[in-house]
Structure formats: structure tokens, C-alpha cells
Amino acid sequence: MSSGLTEEQKRRIEENRQKALARRAERLAAQRGGQVVIAGPQVKEQSPGSRGDLKEEYNHVRFITQRQQNPNSPAEQKSYLQKDYDHYTANQQMAEMLMNTSRPTEREGGGGASQASGRMQKLTNSAGAGSNFEAASYKKANSVTKGECVKYGEDRFQVKIGYNAELIALFKKIPSKSYDPAMKKWNFSLEDYSSFMEAANQLSSVVVAPLEGENTWKKPSALVKGRCMLISRLRFEVDIGYSSEVIGVFKQMDSRNYDMNTRKWSFLLEDYPKLSEYLQVEPLPEAVIQTFAAQIQRSTSQTDIPDADLSVVDSKIVTSLMPFQREGVNFAILRNGRLLLADDMGLGKTIQAICIAAYYRKEWPLLVVAPSSVRFTWAEAFHRWLPSLSPGSTNVIVSGKDNLTASLINIVSFDLLSKMDKQLKSTFQVVIIDESHFLKNIKTARCQAAMPLLKAARRVILLSGTPAMSRPAELYTQIAAVQPAFFPHYHSFGLRYCDAKKMPWGWDYSGSSNLTELKILLEEAIMIRRLKSDVLSQLPAKQRKMVVVAPEGISAKSKAVLAAEAKRMAKGYGSKQQEKEALLLFYNRTAEAKIHSVVEYILELLERGNDKFLVFGHHKIVLDAIVAELKKKHVEHIRIDGSTPSAERQSLCHKFQFSEKQVVAVLSLTAANMGLTLSAADLVVFAELFWNPGVLIQAEDRAHRIGQTSSVNVHYLVARGTADDYLWPMIQEKIKVLGEAGLSETNFSKTAESTNYCPKPDPKQKTIYDLFQRTFSENRDDADEVLLLEAADACSEFDSGSALQGTEGNTCSVSPPKKRRIEEFFKSSISKNFNLYL
Ligand SMILES: Nc1ncnc2c1ncn2[C@@H]1O[C@H](COP(=O)(O)OP(=O)(O)OP(=O)(O)O)[C@@H](O)[C@H]1O
Numbered sequence: 001m002s003s004g005l006t007e008e009q010k011r012r013i014e015e016n017r018q019k020a021l022a023r024r025a026e027r028l029a030a031q032r033g034g035q036v037v038i039a040g041p042q043v044k045e046q047s048p049g050s051r052g053d054l055k056e057e058y059n060h061v062r063f064i065t066q067r068q069q070n071p072n073s074p075a076e077q078k079s080y081l082q083k084d085y086d087h088y089t090a091n092q093q094m095a096e097m098l099m100n101t102s103r104p105t106e107r108e109g110g111g112g113a114s115q116a117s118g119r120m121q122k123l124t125n126s127a128g129a130g131s132n133f134e135a136a137s138y139k140k141a142n143s144v145t146k147g148e149c150v151k152y153g154e155d156r157f158q159v160k161i162g163y164n165a166e167l168i169a170l171f172k173k174i175p176s177k178s179y180d181p182a183m184k185k186w187n188f189s190l191e192d193y194s195s196f197m198e199a200a201n202q203l204s205s206v207v208v209a210p211l212e213g214e215n216t217w218k219k220p221s222a223l224v225k226g227r228c229m230l231i232s233r234l235r236f237e238v239d240i241g242y243s244s245e246v247i248g249v250f251k252q253m254d255s256r257n258y259d260m261n262t263r264k265w266s267f268l269l270e271d272y273p274k275l276s277e278y279l280q281v282e283p284l285p286e287a288v289i290q291t292f293a294a295q296i297q298r299s300t301s302q303t304d305i306p307d308a309d310l311s312v313v314d315s316k317i318v319t320s321l322m323p324f325q326r327e328g329v330n331f332a333i334l335r336n337g338r339l340l341l342a343d344d345m346g347l348g349k350t351i352q353a354i355c356i357a358a359y360y361r362k363e364w365p366l367l368v369v370a371p372s373s374v375r376f377t378w379a380e381a382f383h384r385w386l387p388s389l390s391p392g393s394t395n396v397i398v399s400g401k402d403n404l405t406a407s408l409i410n411i412v413s414f415d416l417l418s419k420m421d422k423q424l425k426s427t428f429q430v431v432i433i434d435e436s437h438f439l440k441n442i443k444t445a446r447c448q449a450a451m452p453l454l455k456a457a458r459r460v461i462l463l464s465g466t467p468a469m470s471r472p473a474e475l476y477t478q479i480a481a482v483q484p485a486f487f488p489h490y491h492s493f494g495l496r497y498c499d500a501k502k503m504p505w506g507w508d509y510s511g512s513s514n515l516t517e518l519k520i521l522l523e524e525a526i527m528i529r530r531l532k533s534d535v536l537s538q539l540p541a542k543q544r545k546m547v548v549v550a551p552e553g554i555s556a557k558s559k560a561v562l563a564a565e566a567k568r569m570a571k572g573y574g575s576k577q578q579e580k581e582a583l584l585l586f587y588n589r590t591a592e593a594k595i596h597s598v599v600e601y602i603l604e605l606l607e608r609g610n611d612k613f614l615v616f617g618h619h620k621i622v623l624d625a626i627v628a629e630l631k632k633k634h635v636e637h638i639r640i641d642g643s644t645p646s647a648e649r650q651s652l653c654h655k656f657q658f659s660e661k662q663v664v665a666v667l668s669l670t671a672a673n674m675g676l677t678l679s680a681a682d683l684v685v686f687a688e689l690f691w692n693p694g695v696l697i698q699a700e701d702r703a704h705r706i707g708q709t710s711s712v713n714v715h716y717l718v719a720r721g722t723a724d725d726y727l728w729p730m731i732q733e734k735i736k737v738l739g740e741a742g743l744s745e746t747n748f749s750k751t752a753e754s755t756n757y758c759p760k761p762d763p764k765q766k767t768i769y770d771l772f773q774r775t776f777s778e779n780r781d782d783a784d785e786v787l788l789l790e791a792a793d794a795c796s797e798f799d800s801g802s803a804l805q806g807t808e809g810n811t812c813s814v815s816p817p818k819k820r821r822i823e824e825f826f827k828s829s830i831s832k833n834f835n836l837y838l
Pocket residue numbers: 320321322325343344345346347348349350351464465543544545546750751752753
């Protein structure tokens with residue numbers, strides 16, 4: 001019966017019907033996208049009817065897109081392909097969820113059908129697009145049938161495979177098909193081999209290995225852009241535009257894996273040579289290929305780090321290493337002494353570096369480059385951990401005129417290094433760079449001075465808890481120092497990992513890209529990094545460190561004043577009151593002398609990215625100087641001292657605890673050492689010492705208290721030639737006594753690098769030490785202690801140390817009652833018989 005419609009009308013109606021169906025399929029897919037989740041059980045929850053509808057609708061979509069293409073026009077074919085893909089994008093998530101989790105069937109099927117040539121297209125249109133889509137849509141993950149092509153006679157081939165409906169449908173479309181009833185197998189002419197393989201590659205539920213000796217891989221007909229990236233120690237990923245030919249090849253790789261979330265294919269590294277030859281994509285960088293050569297060549301790669309034989313190193317340091325520190329040393333030795341040791345702050349990078357360097361002792365002299373504030377701490381640490389060193393074996397460079405190779409161990413600051421260009425011609429085989437991120441800017445003088453040294457050295461031990469603070473570009477120099485051959489040119493590193501962009505003014509390397517690969521590369525070949533949380537069980541609750549600040553930080557005038565005070569004290573005083581006054585004055589002068597070094601150290605801590613820390617000081621001038629510097633640098637801070645009203649303290653603590661920004665808490669040792677919770681910090685810095693260790697420990701406990709989840713690092717800043725020379729050993733002695741009596745778990749002697757700090761037993765110093773002992777350590781009761789603290793407070797309120805000599809001429813004044821109390825204290829304390837108080 002005729003419908004009475006013209007052919008053109010029928011065609012339009014059919015076209016509109018198909019379009020409507022396609023839209024409906026899209027709508028449905030979008031609606032159901034939220035309901036259906038990857039594997040079988042959820043799919044089963046749908047009614048059979050709804051499944052059928054969906055299948056049908058998908059088929060219609062595919063059918064339309066296939067019919068619309070004009071195979072004679074390559075341009076149109078391309079735009080059609082794109083349309084086809086775009087059209088599917090809305091449904092993609094849904095479709096992929098419905099399909100085998102590791103196969104991008106929809107993209108393969110749709111695109112493949114439109115890209116294939118004549119004979120091939122016929123096959124995919126019928127088998128690849130229609131029936132396979134239905135079947136695959138409801139397959140469970142892993143239900144892939146595997147088989148292989150084998151020769152059948154001279155000019156035919158056969159497919160050895162189990163039953164698979166999709167494949168049978170495909171077989172039936174092959175023009176040269178023939179069924180061998182004896183073998184119960186289909187066979188085909190070799191003429192149909194490539195079109196069969198191409199069609200079979202598009203089936204989601206089938207993997208067919210090619211004929212032996214037949215290379216079915218041809219380079220993709222069009223250039224497909226993409227790049228290879230490392231995604232683990234064993235696998236790489238190919239990020240590539242869609243191409244059915246490429247996908248066909250991917251599916252032949254045994255190690256293939258398709259990630260449904262990222263929609264990317266990945267393979268074992270051993271497949272890299274084969275795939276990289278075939279694909280015209282950005283390859284893995286040479287550094288990655290070198291580093292993972294074992295995995296690429298399928299030879300076994302080392303996963304466990306072997307225990308190094310440390311019998312050549314002083315047993316003291318070897319036996320002191322914590323297990324994770326020993327691992328760090330092993331890592332370094334496995335990498336021939338070239339590494340970036342990037343452990344979190346306070347995990348003992350110094351002890352590890354010394355042990356690694358000592359392993360290569362035959363290659364010394366050793367050069368240590370460190371921030372100026374910690375040069376002397378390094379010298380102390382060497383003598384502490386390597387008792388076999390003779391006393392003169394460390395040479396701390398203090399001026400550009402010093403000899404850089406004068407001793408076995410030479411320690412220089414970054415800035416002095418850059419001023420010693422003439423001497424830099426002599427090379428060192430073993431170099432330690434402390435805080436190696438100081439070299440992050442290739443243009444700086446310090447970096448330009450250090451890099452040639454590092455490239456020439458056999459062993460390079462870089463130490464930094466924060467190797468890069470904001471972008472991968474900051475890592476370049478450190479990587480180049482450890483492995484100069486990895487990225488000989490900054491630009492190639494920038495392109496790969498810094499998302500380098502060409503700008504009108506030049507290249508911008510401030511971005512980041514391929515960070516997973518960078519991380520794996522660093523961990524495999526360059527860096528070892530442990531966070532405190534990783535090794536917390538091995539750490540003590542508190543890690544104390546004595547930092548010997550640089551003497552240049554103390555002006556010549558201050559040194560002279562301190563020396564004069566020390567001389568006066570050594571001569572002895574007439575009365576006990578005069579002795580005490582002299583000591584408090586000495587203590588006061590020490591504060592003045594240290595200010596510069598203290599501020600420098602705090603700025604270095606900030607530069608290293610320490611977000612929150614506490615700084616304790618006693619004297620007002622010290623606290624003022626720190627706060628002034630923080631203000632200048634626009635660093636958020638709180639200050640709690642004796643003048644802070646009680647009502648305000650809580651809100652200041654709250655600000656410190658909960659602010660997300662970098663905040664420094666500047667605290668008075670005597671006015672803020674109790675009752676405050678500042679556990680958001682895990683670093684406590686003592687700008688000044690105090691004779692009463694109880695005060696120090698209470699101050700430490702502002703951070704080390706309930707709420708603290710980390711090990712607390714404590715840095716005591718001490719300066720030679722000052723009251724610290726006497727206070728430090730005195731504090732240790734007191735703590736030792738308490739520890740022996742079971743009254744304190746704290747043992748400063750064991751936890752801080754102090755062995756060489758104690759003043760030499762010369763008679764003059766002995767007298768002063770005794771004086772300190774008598775004044776600050778002798779028996780006294782609580783009330784006396786409070787008065788002594790008040791006296792010290794009073795001293796701190798003056799810009800010069802004459803608090804007890806009257807207020808005239810001083811900018812700050814002590815209230816008359818307080819002054820009276822202090823004076824009374826000095827008079828009365830002489831005759832008292834003190835009790836032990838700590
Ligand atoms: N195995 C150990 N035995 C005893 N003390 C140790 C050990 N490891 C580290 N320490 C002590 O812990 C403190 C912190 O160590 P160190 O200064 O080396 O840490 P770091 O990682 O270099 O920290 P930063 O990044 O702040 O420089 C030091 O006082 C050090 O002596």
C-alpha cells in the first residue's frame with residue numbers, strides 16, 4: 001500500500017525520527033548516569049525493559065552517525081568523526097559504566113566505524129557497531145575472550161578462540177569465510193586478515209593476538225598527538241587523542257590497562273620500546289628511561305635498599321642512627337653518595353649526612369656549605385658524632401680571606417662561598433649542602449658559585465626539609481646538582497615539569513605539569529623524603545638541638561663589653577650582691593649581643609617555610625627586635641609578655657592555634673611559659689637561655705602538650721663568649737641531676753649537640769662558672785626564685801643592663817615597689833641557706 005509520500009518526504013521523516021531517538025537516548029543516558037554504577041549488580045537492578053530501550057537507543061545513535069558520513073570526503077569524514085565523538089560525549093560516562101571497566105568500547109566502536117575503509121567498514125558497521133555494543137554493554141568486567149590467529153594452509157588463517165557471540169557475528173560478515181566442520185572452526189583468506197584484525201580490535205569482549213610474524217601495526221594514518229608519562233615505578237600512560245588504529249594496537253598489549261576515570265591507557269614499562277616505536281608521541285624523558293632502564297629491559301629492578309657496610313665509620317654514629325636514618329644512609333650509598341635528603345625538619349638530616357660523608361672519608365677533604373647561622377653547629381656535630389676526629393679537623397670559614405681547604409672538614413656559608421671565587425678552583429670530592437633550597441634560583445651568586453663545585457664532586461649530599469616551596473622550577477638546580485646528566489638544559493625540564501609557556505617576554509616556567517612522573521623520578525633516583533608522621537614511632541616526643549650562632553653576628557663593641565664584664569667577674573667581687581648584679585648585667589649584655597643572630601635565624605626559619613613556631617626570649621629588647629623584624633616582613637605574629645593583660649592572652653592563643661597563615665608567637669620566657677596552649681606549633685626556638693631549666697621545659701611544653709600530634713623540635717640558640725657559655729652547661733648539669741633522681745625524663749646532654757660546647761676548663765672561666773652556679777643554682781625557695789625572676793625581668797626592661805644600678809637615664813623605668821622588692825632580694829639572699837629548687 002502506498003503511503004502517498006514522496007521519497008524526499010520519507011527520507012526527511014526518517015531523518016527526524018532518528019534525530020528524535022538520538023536525543024531521547026542522550027536524555028535517558030544523562031538521567032540514568034547517576035543511578036548506574038560500574039559493575040553488574042546495579043545494572044541488574046534495572047528492569048529488563050529499560051535495558052532493552054537503552055540498547056536500542058544507543059544502536060540508533062550509532063546507526064545515524066554512520067549513515068551520515070560521506071566516505072568520499074576526508075574532510076567531512078574528520079568533522080563527522082568529531083561530531084560522532086561529541087555526540088557521544090554526553091553519553092560516555094553512562095556507556096563506560098555499563099561496559100567492561102577496562103575497555104573504552106564506545107569510543108572505539110563509534111570512531112572506528114567511521115574511520116575504517118571500505119571492506120573494513122562493512123564489517124564494523126554490522127558487527128562492531130550494533131551487536132557488539134549490545135553485548136558489551138551488559139558484560140561484567142573481565143569477561144574478555146582471548147584468542148589468537150593461526151595459519152590455515154598456505155593462504156588462509158583461522159582464529160583459535162572460545163565461543164564469543166560478537167566474534168561469530170563478525171566472522172559471518174567476512175567475505176572469504178569458510179567453516180571447517182571437522183575442526184569446528186572458521187577460516188578466512190589472508191586477504192581479509194587486516195580488515196578482520198581491525199574489526200576484531202574494536203570488539204570490547206575479544207582480544208585476538210595477531211598471526212605470528214605478522215606485524216599488524218602500521219603507524220596511524222593521521223598524526224595522533226599525545227605523550228607518554230610515567231605513572232608508577234612499573235607503568236607508563238599514553239595520553240593520546242582518539243584513533244581506532246591506535247586503540248587496536250593498545251588492545252594487543254598484554255600489559256594494557258584502561259582507566260575509566262582518566263580515560264587513559266597504561267602499560268608496563270617493558271612495552272615502552274615497542275609502543276614508542278609505533279606511536280608518534282612525546283616520549284618519556286631520557287632521565288626516566290635511564291632511571292627505569294631495568295624495568296624497560298625486563299630485568300629485575302632493585303626494590304629493597306641493601307644494608308651498606310658501615311664498618312669504616314665511627315661506631316658511635318652508626319649505633320646512634322635510628323632505623324629510618326640508617327635507611328637514609330643506605331639509600332645514599334646505593335646511589336653512590338649523590339642524593340637529596342629531604343626529610344622533614346628535625347628528623348636528623350645532620351647525623352645522616354655526617355654518616356654518609358664519613359663512609360667516603362678516604363675522599364675528603366670535605367666541604368660543608370650551610371646558612372651562616374648554623375656553621376658552628378655543624379662543627380659541633382662533626383665532633384659529637386665522629387669522636388675519631390682530631391680537635392683541629394674542622395675549619396669554620398669566617399672571612400673571605402680564610403683558606404677553604406685548610407682542614408679535613410671545611411664549613412662555609414653560602415654567601416662567603418660566592419665571595420671565594422679564586423679558591424673555588426680547587427675541587428672537593430665530597431660536598432654537603434645544608435638547606436639546599438638556598439640554591440633554587442640559578443641566577444644567584446651563591447648558586448653560580450656552588451653548581452660547578454657540585455657537578456665536579458663525586459659525592460653530593462643535599463639536605464633540605466623543603467626542597468621546593470611553590471613550584472617545580474625550584475627543584476631544577478638541586479636535580480642538576482645530584483644528577484647533572486638528567487636535564488642538561490633547563491628548558492627541557494621546564495617544558496616537561498613546569499608547563500613552560502611562551503610569552504611575549506620569553507618563557508614562563510612558573511607552572512607545573514607531569515608531577516606524578518617527577519615525584520616518581522625524584523624518589524627513584526634523587527631524593528629520599530620521610531615526613532615526621534611516617535616515622536613518629538621512632539622519634540622522641542621532643543628533639544632538642546643546640547644552635548651555635550655565628551660570632552660575626554655579634555658586633556666588635558658587644559664582644560668588647562662582654563669580655564670586659566667577664567674579666568671583672570673573673571677577678572671576683574666584694575659582696576654577693578655585687579656578684580649577682582654583675583651576673584644579671586652579663587646576662588643582659590648577652591641578650592644585646594645575640595639580637596642580630598637571633599633575628600637572622602628566625603628569618604631563615606621563615607624562609608624555609610616554617611609556618612608556625614614559638615620564639616621565647618627574656619629581655620624586652622630581644623622580643624622588641626624580633627617583633628620589629630616580623631612587622632617589617634609582614635609576618636603575622638602574636639606577642640605575649642608581662643604587659644599582655646590576662647584577658648587578651650586567650651584570644652591571642654586562639655589566633656595562633658587556628659590561623660591558617662604563617663604565624664610566629666613571640667613569647668616572654670617568664671611571662672608566657674605557663675598555662676598557654678600553643679600546640680599548633682611543633683617548633684620552639686629559644687632566643688635566650690635561662691638558668692632555670694624548669695622554666696625552659698615549661699616553655700617547651702606550650703607546644704608539647706595534649707593536642708600535639710607530632711614530635712616537637714626545640715632549638716636553643718647559643719652564642720660563644722657570652723653568658724650562654726655558663727648557662728648551657730649549668731642547665732645540663734641541673735637536668736642531669738634531676739634525671740638521675742628520676743624527677744625528669746629530659747636529658748639535655750643526650751639530646752643536644754653539646755659535648756664540645758662546654759667551656760674549656762681554664763681558671764678564669766671556672767671562676768665565672770662557679771659564680772653562675774652559686775648565684776643561680778644554689779639552694780633557694782620559691783619566693784626567692786620569683787624575686788630573682790623579677791630581677792631579671794627588671795633588667796630586661798632596660799635598654800642597657802643597669803637595672804639594678806638605678807633608673808636614671810634609662811628609657812624604661814621599674815615601678816618603685818618592684819625596685820624595692822628586687823633590692824631587698826639582693827640584700828637578703830646573701831645570708832640565706834637555700835634549698836634545692838629546680
Ligand atoms: N639518632 C639520633 N640520636 C640522637 N640525637 C639525634 C639523632 N638524630 C637526630 N638527633 C637530634 O635531633 C635534633 C634534630 O636533628 P637535625 O638538626 O639534624 O635535624 P634536621 O633534620 O637537620 O632539622 P632541620 O631541618 O631543622 O635542620 C638534633 O639535636 C640532633 O642531634
